[in-house]
Amino acid sequence: MRSLFLGIAVALAFVVTASSALAERVLRIEEVPIGELDPHKAIDYIDSIINFNVYDSLVWPNPDGTFSGLLAESWEVSDDGLNYTFTMRDVNFHDGSAVDAHDVVYSLNRTQAIGQAYGYLFVGLTATALDDRTARITLPATNAAFLATLPRLSIVNSDLARANQQEGDFGENGDYSAAFLSANDAGSGAYTVDSHNMQELTILKAYPDYFEAFDPMAPETVQIRYGISAATMRTLMANGELDLSNQWHPYETYGGLSELENVALTTEKGVGYVVLPIHTQKPPTDDVHFRRAMVYALNYDAFSNIVKVTDELYAGIPARTAIPRAMFGYDTDAPAFKQDLDRARAELAQSKYADSLDDYEVELAWVAEVPIEEKTMLQLQYDLSQIGIKSRITKNPWVRFSDRATTMETTPHVGLLNFSATYSDPISLLGDYHSSARGSYLSMWWLDDSEVDRLIEASRVELDMNKRAEVLKQLQRRILEVAPAIYAYEFDAVFAKGAHISAPPLDDDSKTVPVMGGNFRFHTWQVDDTM
């Protein structure tokens, strides 16, 4: 028995020394589970973060709206905008094999066949390998946003994937290596996957032969922990055991953390906004004057209390239009939304329901998993009561909320959603206003406006940037005119980070790209171990 205790004591000593043996630069972040490793099933924030570090796409967006080649050294676009011919850069995958045009073909076919996540962006496209170094992607129709969608097409090592495919539903492609790619790395990105437990911990290691330069102080190891509570996160940050929080904790938590010496707050600006979709087909919100009345009734200034993190930091700014400010085509001439009760009453007086307000009750639905939304709905309920509109607030679990949005009859009058740009083109958000997009929680307005449809279609095919900007401006104005939503505020994602961490795309607005997860390419970050 004594020798057992002695053995345990010795073992504990090893534990202590093992813990202090790490000398490399390690970045420890936490996020919401799960972390999806398969690049063609990656859909959420953390999936995107992993995807953009382990895999590369053909091009990458710049903060100014232009694009730089990533796996593509250069590209040419045909005059009709239907053919994009990419010359591949001479780089290797993590296993040392060369990236070539055949991998592009395989990756496009794979994402189309699997049909999940962002596969919808590539429906109808065909890819051809003209030779090993030249890939051509042919579009079924001109799409001005095509380059912006390409970060969502991760290029997979097709040889490695094929060598590990199992039986499945995809004919000669078996399972398209779904089992393999959910647990293994077949990428060329700045980091390789060292270990992966999608519910607990993923460890990434710097890929030494990456073709882009690493910042000299970039992390060599990235640890991604999943699903820890706010209390745990706060404890870890205070202890110096965590370097970056996720953005989904209550603002009070970030406010408390900001008082610690070793913690700073940073934000990701201009990528998302909080919108309250209004059902345009269900009485009484099917009347445009009624909807405009709701838009003018809301006290937008009150949201500064809701989004206050500290006296110096607010997690949002008043919205002006239907897209956030980092997006190309943002209407800078649009004034910020402000409450105007007189105007609200004037609009309501023009509504066909003006004399029968007591007969209707507007449902304000919020998502149970996001407690802050209740505050927004309470504010709206109060503001609507000021102009005589009756309302009731309902709390809906996400599964139920998203399910209700699939039919016109069950969609509530008003919902609340946080939208983030999934790719760096405004159509990623404005496209949801098209009448063909109805039937999901992303288009709860059930809008059917021919002018909005026309402008969306025009913006999709206009390849001239200046003309496109003008079309987008007209589109935003038309959307505001038909009032399918209340744009509560543009939200800035708040993160708590260690004071020794520098994340340029988060710390410097001029380096932010409007892509969900796109500002987390860790080889551009810095971990200052001397602090």
Added chain:
Amino acid sequence: MSVGRYLLRRFIASIIVLIGVSIVIFLLARLIPGDTARIAAGARATPEMVEMIRARLHLDESIPVQYYYFIKGLLTEGDLGLSIYTNRAVTTDIVEFFPATFELVLFSGLFMVLIGVPLGILSARHRDGVTDNVARVVALLGVVTPTFVWAIFLMLAFAYALDLFPTIGRLSDGVAAPPRITGMYTIDALAAGQLAVFADAALHLILPAFALALTGMGQAARLTRTNMIESFQRPYSEFARAYNFGPQEMAFKYALKPAMIPTLTILGLDFSVMLGNAFLVEMVFGIGGMARYGVDAIMHKDLNGIIGTVLVIATFFLIVNVIIDLVVAYLNPRVRLAAR
């Protein structure tokens, strides 16, 4: 009845129970709002993409046909279907996540028995004294305080303030997991002779396991105390006292054994229930276990994930019940004699 025949009967009964559970949960899961194929495809998926996934998951078939595919996959390939939450086989998920939860529950069970029962004995032996009162308060606190409150408190007190234990995870940074045999780091480390890894894994388990065990510990203490006091008042105890048996012998030979029977039954139930209730503790301590997976499967209407998790918990429940019954039969001669 021999033990072998008893086990065979229980095994057959368990299969019937599991079939019943699978049918019930198969139907209940489909009552959760949401279109599973749409959820799997994504909100912007085209109708064609949604229908493709619906067909792939057999969701376009009637419920009996869907159940047939499920049972066929389970019996012929041990396949519990595809999880739309993790995008991989549910079997893979369970193999990966179950050991973490089972290890946590195992340690919790040990705490429950090794601390809860002695606390109850102490309480009973020193009835109405200071020791008894303190023990009763401790037990009551364990029962009335929610597990997640204990989890956060223990983390703040012992990991943050006192820095005695790690805050989260199953192993320290830089400590590699042992070669996998069971997936439980403590067991696998011992099997591989990696004492340092065993110690590290055990250290990471102490706080979460203690938090999870506190409710059961309190129950065990209170039950043991109550039943021992009752045993002390029985005629056989009076008889033993008359023959001047010492307090030690009175407690352990005459009072504890009969008191353990109801206590063990409740402990067995607590042990099984912990498997599903561990998710908040897993969340606080950053453990990627099956309890969290099950909750997330429900939140994402992951039909196969829900069924797989419930079947695992149900199986675990049945096994623990059989073990408890065997232990009770060993402790209680009347049960053995009645069985003959």
